[in-house]
Amino acid sequence: MTIDLQASARHCGVDGASAAARRVIAALVRAGDISTADMTDIADRLNAVADDLEATAPPLGDRLVDMWQGDGNTRHDPATGPENPIAPPLEYEGTADGGISADVTLDLPYQGPPSSVHGGVSALMLDHTLGVANGWAGVSGMTAELTLRYHRLTPLFEPVTVSARQVSVDGRKIRTVGAIRHDGRDCVTAEGLFIAKYPPRPR
Numbered sequence: 706m707t708i709d710l711q712a713s714a715r716h717c718g719v720d721g722a723s724a725a726a727r728r729v730i731a732a733l734v735r736a737g738d739i740s741t742a743d744m745t746d747i748a749d750r751l752n753a754v755a756d757d758l759e760a761t762a763p764p765l766g767d768r769l770v771d772m773w774q775g776d777g778n779t780r781h782d783p784a785t786g787p788e789n790p791i792a793p794p795l796e797y798e799g800t801a802d803g804g805i806s807a808d809v810t811l812d813l814p815y816q817g818p819p820s821s822v823h824g825g826v827s828a829l830m831l832d833h834t835l836g837v838a839n840g841w842a843g844v845s846g847m848t849a850e851l852t853l854r855y856h857r858l859t860p861l862f863e864p865v866t867v868s869a870r871q872v873s874v875d876g877r878k879i880r881t882v883g884a885i886r887h888d889g890r891d892c893v894t895a896e897g898l899f900i901a902k903y904p905p906r907p908r
């Protein structure tokens with residue numbers, strides 16, 4: 706069974722608030738202490754928002770069940786999740802080779818080398834994209850091995866394409882490849898071994 710590709714974003718509810726939080730994260734990293742903003746006042750206002758959210762949060766167990774509804778892609782993960790402010794978020798579409806891809810422009814919160822994407826962020830995006838490509842192909846599992854090759858710097862502030870496709874399924878072993886490309890050139894390539902095994906979803 707293939708999964709739905711997109712955990713499509715809603716413009717209201719927690720998706721809207723998460724998009725606002727994403728803006729706040731990027732704006733804070735952009736500002737630093739050379740900004741003219743009153744950071745004490747900003748910290749007070751952000752803490753007031755966090756106080757509201759913590760006071761009204763559901764029990765953790767209820768939220769975990771809610772997060773893991775259905776059997777397809779998730780809405781809370783740190784790569785695609787519209788509910789997760791630390792997700793860029795990636796939005797996939799199917800590709801002609803049976804894989805998936807997402808165009809994304811990353812900002813300062815994801816910086817590693819100057820004006821370039823952090824290698825761990827690239828690993829996160831590729832791990833997840835290979836995983837979703839498996840779901841899209843119909844047989845998915847958990848990452849057992851992920852091998853990355855960093856060919857050249859991946860730029861911030863410009864669109865890059867994150868893509869993946871399933872290569873083979875041999876019993877429980879699934880092999881998947883992917884890449885992050887900019888201007889038609891590989892920045893990072895990935896090879897993954899996934900094992901068809903699933904931790905139970907909270908119900």
Ligand SMILES: CCCCC/C=C\C/C=C\C/C=C\C/C=C\CCCC(=O)SCCNC(=O)CCNC(=O)[C@H](O)C(C)(C)COP(=O)(O)OP(=O)(O)OC[C@H]1O[C@@H](n2cnc3c(N)ncnc32)[C@H](O)[C@@H]1OP(=O)(O)O
Pocket residue numbers: 708776777778779782832833834835836837839840845846847848849850877878898900902903
């Ligand atoms: C967002 C998370 C979603 C989770 C998935 C849920 C649903 C999927 C639905 C749709 C897909 C959509 C989205 C998914 C998106 C992203 C995916 C994110 C992926 C992750 O972020 S996931 C977290 C990181 N991941 C782990 O946290 C794994 C921890 N680990 C384990 O849970 C076990 O370690 C496991 C399961 C890997 C194997 O355990 P096991 O007991 O089932 O394996 P077993 O021993 O039976 O081996 C069977 C055969 O695999 C070979 N084998 C095993 N492990 C190997 C290895 N590492 N290297 C080379 N070969 C290996 C053996 O050598 C044997 O081979 P042989 O049969 O030839 O002897």
